[in-house]
Amino acid sequence: MIEIKDLHKSYKTGGSSLHVLKGINFSVAEGELVSIMGSSGSGKSTLLNILGMLDEADEGTYTLDGVPIKNLNETVAARYRNKFLGFIFQSFNLISYKSALDNVALPLYYQGVKRKERMESAMNYLEKVGLKDWSSHLPNELSGGQKQRVAIARALASDPKVLLADEPTGALDSKTSYEVMDLIQEINEEGRTILIVTHEHDIAQMTKRIVNLKDGVIIDDTLVDQVKAQQYV
Incomplete structure (x- = not known):
């Protein structure tokens, strides 16, 4: 599903250059649940940005579902992101003035899906994450765990090949974190490929590969040996 070969990335800092990724070789098969760990400055955020087509490597190759990801202008990159990827963020990134239902439906709007169809689909995904009864609520009326469930539903709405989760439990307490990981494990068991960037060892142990x-x-x-989040929920 993902194939990274000899990936290098540097950034200009003043008059010097900072070599952040130094020859990354990395592959992820369809259906894997993988965590990426590392301290601040390790390069994990840069790698995630490249995987998410938010940045581009200086050297090396990145192939996603058989498609080479290179030399993309922003229009093509946005189209590929919408087609291939779903994003889950630590800070949820929900639109504050839109309901949970409208937030989940947003990726389908950008795919050109008609309103009735995208609202039905969005409601189905909210039901999947246990928030059907909260569909009309604004983000500020939801708990942190509920916001992350809405974000997961939104990430799933466009039926992506891969979910990229950047510290998805970083803003949550332990109990809520395990509830979110239980949902992520459930989605993975259905066959979805998921990558999680985390600095939390207990969360990483709930994936299948670190x-x-x-x-x-x-x-x-x-x-x-994957720890099942369900036992802590």
Whole structure:
């Protein structure tokens, strides 16, 4: 599903250059649930931005579902993101003046889906994450866990090939974090490919594979015995 080969990325900082990714080789098969770990400055956010087509590597190749991702203008990159990827963020990134239903339906609007169809689909996804009865509520009327469930429903609405989750439990307490991870595990068991960037070891243990980054290189890539979040919910 994802194939990264010899990926390098540097940034200009004043008169010097900061080499952030130093030859990353990394692949993810369809249906995997992978966590990417690393301290601040390890390169994990840069890698996620490249995977999410929000940034582009200086060297190396990135292939997503058989499609080479390179030299994309913003229009094509936006189209590919909408086609291939669903995003889940630590800060939820919900539109404050739109209801939960409208937030979930938004990716379908950009895909040109007719209003009646996208609202029906959005309601189905809200039901999937247990928030059908909260569909008319604004984000400020929802708890942190509910906001993240709306964000997950929105990420799923466009039926993406891959979900990219950037610290999805970072703004949540432990109990709510495990509830969110239980939902993510459930979605993965249905066959969805999911990558999670996290600094929390207990969250990483709830995935099936942990990739550790340090100073722009992968220092460890290990299959793990997955801890089921359900036992803590």
